[in-house]
Amino acid sequence: MAKELKHVVSKDDNYSQWYNNLVVKAGLAENSAVRGCMVIKPYGYAIWEKMQQALDKMFKETGHENAYFPLFIPKSFFSKEAHHVEGFAKECAVVTHYRLKNDPDGKGVVVDSDAKLEEELIVRPTSETIIWNTYKNWIHSYRDLPILCNQWANVVRWEMRTRLFLRTAEFLWQEGHTAHATREEALEEAKKMIGVYEKFATEWMALPVIVGHKSENERFAGAEDTLTIEALMQDGKALQSGTSHFLGQNFAKAFDVTFTNKEGQQEYVWATSWGVSTRLMGALIMAHSDNNGLVLPPKLAPIQVVLIPIYKGDDERKSMVAELEKIAAPLREAGLSVKIDDRDNVRSGFKFAEYELKGVPVRLAMGPRDLADGTIELVRRDTLEKEVVPREGLTERVVGLMDEIQHNIYKKALDFRNTMITKVDTYDEFKRVLEEKGGFIAAHWDGTVETEERIKEETKATIRCIPFDAEPEEGKCILTGKPSHRRVLFAIAY
Amino acid sequence: MAKELKHVVSKDDNYSQWYNNLVVKAGLAENSAVRGCMVIKPYGYAIWEKMQQALDKMFKETGHENAYFPLFIPKSFFSKEAHHVEGFAKECAVVTHYRLKNDPDGKGVVVDSDAKLEEELIVRPTSETIIWNTYKNWIHSYRDLPILCNQWANVVRWEMRTRLFLRTAEFLWQEGHTAHATREEALEEAKKMIGVYEKFATEWMALPVIVGHKSENERFAGAEDTLTIEALMQDGKALQSGTSHFLGQNFAKAFDVTFTNKEGQQEYVWATSWGVSTRLMGALIMAHSDNNGLVLPPKLAPIQVVLIPIYKGDDERKSMVAELEKIAAPLREAGLSVKIDDRDNVRSGFKFAEYELKGVPVRLAMGPRDLADGTIELVRRDTLEKEVVPREGLTERVVGLMDEIQHNIYKKALDFRNTMITKVDTYDEFKRVLEEKGGFIAAHWDGTVETEERIKEETKATIRCIPFDAEPEEGKCILTGKPSHRRVLFAIAY
Numbered sequence: 001m002a003k004e005l006k007h008v009v010s011k012d013d014n015y016s017q018w019y020n021n022l023v024v025k026a027g028l029a030e031n032s033a034v035r036g037c038m039v040i041k042p043y044g045y046a047i048w049e050k051m052q053q054a055l056d057k058m059f060k061e062t063g064h065e066n067a068y069f070p071l072f073i074p075k076s077f078f079s080k081e082a083h084h085v086e087g088f089a090k091e092c093a094v095v096t097h098y099r100l101k102n103d104p105d106g107k108g109v110v111v112d113s114d115a116k117l118e119e120e121l122i123v124r125p126t127s128e129t130i131i132w133n134t135y136k137n138w139i140h141s142y143r144d145l146p147i148l149c150n151q152w153a154n155v156v157r158w159e160m161r162t163r164l165f166l167r168t169a170e171f172l173w174q175e176g177h178t179a180h181a182t183r184e185e186a187l188e189e190a191k192k193m194i195g196v197y198e199k200f201a202t203e204w205m206a207l208p209v210i211v212g213h214k215s216e217n218e219r220f221a222g223a224e225d226t227l228t229i230e231a232l233m234q235d236g237k238a239l240q241s242g243t244s245h246f247l248g249q250n251f252a253k254a255f256d257v258t259f260t261n262k263e264g265q266q267e268y269v270w271a272t273s274w275g276v277s278t279r280l281m282g283a284l285i286m287a288h289s290d291n292n293g294l295v296l297p298p299k300l301a302p303i304q305v306v307l308i309p310i311y312k313g314d315d316e317r318k319s320m321v322a323e324l325e326k327i328a329a330p331l332r333e334a335g336l337s338v339k340i341d342d343r344d345n346v347r348s349g350f351k352f353a354e355y356e357l358k359g360v361p362v363r364l365a366m367g368p369r370d371l372a373d374g375t376i377e378l379v380r381r382d383t384l385e386k387e388v389v390p391r392e393g394l395t396e397r398v399v400g401l402m403d404e405i406q407h408n409i410y411k412k413a414l415d416f417r418n419t420m421i422t423k424v425d426t427y428d429e430f431k432r433v434l435e436e437k438g439g440f441i442a443a444h445w446d447g448t449v450e451t452e453e454r455i456k457e458e459t460k461a462t463i464r465c466i467p468f469d470a471e472p473e474e475g476k477c478i479l480t481g482k483p484s485h486r487r488v489l490f491a492i493a494y
Numbered sequence: 495m496a497k498e499l500k501h502v503v504s505k506d507d508n509y510s511q512w513y514n515n516l517v518v519k520a521g522l523a524e525n526s527a528v529r530g531c532m533v534i535k536p537y538g539y540a541i542w543e544k545m546q547q548a549l550d551k552m553f554k555e556t557g558h559e560n561a562y563f564p565l566f567i568p569k570s571f572f573s574k575e576a577h578h579v580e581g582f583a584k585e586c587a588v589v590t591h592y593r594l595k596n597d598p599d600g601k602g603v604v605v606d607s608d609a610k611l612e613e614e615l616i617v618r619p620t621s622e623t624i625i626w627n628t629y630k631n632w633i634h635s636y637r638d639l640p641i642l643c644n645q646w647a648n649v650v651r652w653e654m655r656t657r658l659f660l661r662t663a664e665f666l667w668q669e670g671h672t673a674h675a676t677r678e679e680a681l682e683e684a685k686k687m688i689g690v691y692e693k694f695a696t697e698w699m700a701l702p703v704i705v706g707h708k709s710e711n712e713r714f715a716g717a718e719d720t721l722t723i724e725a726l727m728q729d730g731k732a733l734q735s736g737t738s739h740f741l742g743q744n745f746a747k748a749f750d751v752t753f754t755n756k757e758g759q760q761e762y763v764w765a766t767s768w769g770v771s772t773r774l775m776g777a778l779i780m781a782h783s784d785n786n787g788l789v790l791p792p793k794l795a796p797i798q799v800v801l802i803p804i805y806k807g808d809d810e811r812k813s814m815v816a817e818l819e820k821i822a823a824p825l826r827e828a829g830l831s832v833k834i835d836d837r838d839n840v841r842s843g844f845k846f847a848e849y850e851l852k853g854v855p856v857r858l859a860m861g862p863r864d865l866a867d868g869t870i871e872l873v874r875r876d877t878l879e880k881e882v883v884p885r886e887g888l889t890e891r892v893v894g895l896m897d898e899i900q901h902n903i904y905k906k907a908l909d910f911r912n913t914m915i916t917k918v919d920t921y922d923e924f925k926r927v928l929e930e931k932g933g934f935i936a937a938h939w940d941g942t943v944e945t946e947e948r949i950k951e952e953t954k955a956t957i958r959c960i961p962f963d964a965e966p967e968e969g970k971c972i973l974t975g976k977p978s979h980r981r982v983l984f985a986i987a988y
Binding site for chain 1: 524526527528531532533534535536539540543559560561562563564565566567568569570571572573579584585586587588589590591592593594595601602603605614615616617624627628631637643647648650652664666839
């Protein structure tokens, strides 16, 4: 195991391999025997659980309830919303049979051709269709609205090139699906939920994001408007981290969901949907980590403080661990998640490296000298600064450090992100910045699908968003020279 | 909606329809457009979430961690464990293709025959195979053991006759999968976890259960021993509510999972698996409910106390709701989940019926007379007893009632269950009790598969378990007259 730790490639040498190394060696996830599907290992899942808990609480505080809808969707449902079928029904897992039988040749089992489904079932890539088919029976009058449901679920999209957390065939997510009596209320809901995602990214993940509208090209299949939070990774690529869609009446019309309004008239229902997924794990890892391993924001760290005894011989180990227990108790009482690593089969240096790899925010190590002096060695993961501090006041100090580290990680990511937004006014400059620097490029665009597509073809950059806070500014499209009224953000994206 | 409430069939008239009525009308779940798959509605899901939280906490307190494994399992994996394939690989959802394409006829989408999978994927009916294939890479030495993983997931078993919660094609569950260095440790783990289930059933669900071993016939496919908790429903049928399996080295051998023990020798790893599912929702509903609706144990009730204003006119409504807010505040501070129903479009009588249907443990109603008198009307759901009580000391009283109701529901179910265990010594008596009374029948059995199967064929009764606490007692098998050393429990089961 010791040698495994050393094989994290430097992120400057090979960012992509560095990422993959981290995910695997820190014990977050690994590829499975099933193409494109990952195993989320306990340490990775513990981080995801913390994300889930925080998000779930925010959803409930904004009036949402959880529910659960079927994994399978009848094939015909996808054809009902014209844009949706183009976007989602293509690369998907198709269930065609419901039984296996013993191979007549005696070798294992084969599909029983007598057990063919009349209509194929699709493993949900997203649940708008099955949910709106259900809402049809739930909604009759304006009194049944709004419906504010969320679902935590697995979904499957048959991706050809997969990467742990960032793009996998199966992934875990939450999908909110709401139904409203008015257009205004649905628009407000879509905006509220992208706000929840922004708050979560900022305050929990320590991840600065830019909030804005997607261009038509990048919109969710079936949406009238897609709102997004866009984050920047350390390699200068953007990562779409959460989206919230105003679906208009598209799904209500596709599934014939109407309600009687206060005036007694029949109207189609207005809809939103919004989701974040285990992709956030990828964002978390790529935004903050370094060549020593993960750097986890304290609010999402499964272990916030690790205590390591320094000793010679078993007697000293025991007495040191006993002292560490005394230190751990008040930390735990203060609500921190604390681990004492008393393993006697690895050296303390190995342990230090391991918890650095795992991104534990604070490490405390104590040896006989510290014991005699009433001190302890404290190392914070974000800066790797080492200090010998008095045991007196340690709990308050560590509790305070949690906030300090959380903010420092955020500030570091924010400072980096801010240096990586470049204004350009010509297409040549655009291409040069893309190639030499990367990051977000704020440029004028004529607002057409054609222009965006041509830029994408030629440079691989896409419009990440039209930021909410984009200032009105007259300018000329970098490609066509046509008039533009504000800058949009381009980037090469994950 | 008012008329909907009245259509709960009496459980004495038609128990099965009564159950289905309750599930649907209390808003717990409903059938979906996909055969055998249910939609778990927000109120039902809220109960399931409470179950999950309590169980998850117990799993973590016993040293387990959560992880996540793929939804899909390669078909060949099922053939690797001989018994397992017989038990699980037959009625299942089979993914054969990974793409749809536009129908050349222009009508929707069809399966793209070019996108056929080389090997079919099975939607997991249970995850032993994919997990043990993964554990192979995690386990090398005794130092890697034990592995104590749990997964919260959806699984699919293609059931022909489905019933909401009790038997559905897709259901939600948790599955624990542990790996151990010794047979003893694995046996101990299997026993520990059935103990966790027993504690959860007893203390949270207020559901008395009998703990014991399954007979060979009823064992999990691939297990060497299956431990079970068996509950009794009000119609005298048994419901298997959770199982914990000692898997021996079967899966380790099937997937070649070995470890180096302390003596430096290679050994196969020992395994357990254990699970409970949304079936517990069915048990909860059927064990306690009455003709007025659900009776929820306070520990699992999403709403523990509902407050209803009695008023004439909007002014009175507002002042009454304001008073109820004053009562709700300290109840919430005491940790209770409280709802004030201030709807003005339904009568209070309708509300009373609705919260009875939904099984809310305590209902408080206040009108102008109560306000003047400093009293409030209190109705407990379990007994439907109505009392006018002083507002003074109300919080303590309601908090105390939570415990009292929890215990009373348990005691009622226990008393019923105890009257429904009948000792019989002849096959005639066995058949008569089965037909006239139902419940558990404690009888002698010769221990053979053949006898159990013949009894099942002739009476539909199966051995629910060989109770842990079965007293040694010499007797004769009710069918064959062969010697038996203790009684086992038979019943007709869900």
